[in-house]
Amino acid sequence: MVKELHKCGYGNLRVIPSISPNGLAWRCEFIDQKKQNDFIASTWIESKMVENYKVEMKLSPQELADLFIKENINFLEHCxxxxxxxxxxxGQMVDSLTEKELPYAFDYGEYFYPTDYxxxxxxKKIVKLLNGN
Structure with missing residues (x-):
């Protein structure tokens, strides 16, 4: 979905994925490049699944992006x-992932030291951009 949002001109949308403290849930927060606004994307995505009776997400990335734009334009204006x-x-990072593989910047269950990946x-290690994003 984020790749599609980038294509729509929201290139300052950044992603901060993480693992919950108990290790059973993947979380995803969106921030704008200036780190002034944030949005808990994983909660929003889960709400879309609940609306569809917690079945596997059937929306394409483009359809999900269109829905996100429609429902969250105020946040996206900052991006x-x-x-x-x-x-x-x-885009390269997402394309490198295999089915059911999720990236995460940190694990809430462990003490976190900032890394370059x-x-x-x-x-699998994913090297971050040199400017820390």
Whole structure:
């Protein structure tokens, strides 16, 4: 969905994925590049699943992005602008994931030290951009 939002001109939309303290849930927060506004995306996505009786998400990434724009335009206005470096990195990162593999910047269950990489649920390292994003 974020790749589609980037294509729609929301290039300053950043993603901060994490693992819950008990390790049973993946969380995703959106922030704008200036880190002044945030949005708990995983809660929003879960609400869409509840509306559909907690079945597997049937919306395509584009359909989900269109719905997100419709319901959250106030947040997205802070993300409006191209950011080719981040968009390229994010697109490559997403494309490198395998089915059911999720990235995370940190694990709430462990003491977190900032690193120059994210991990995935399949223990793969994803190198972050040099500017820390």
């Amino acid at each position: 409006k602008e191209k950011n080719e470096e981040y968009e390229h990195w994010y 994210w991990l995935t649920t399949k223990n």
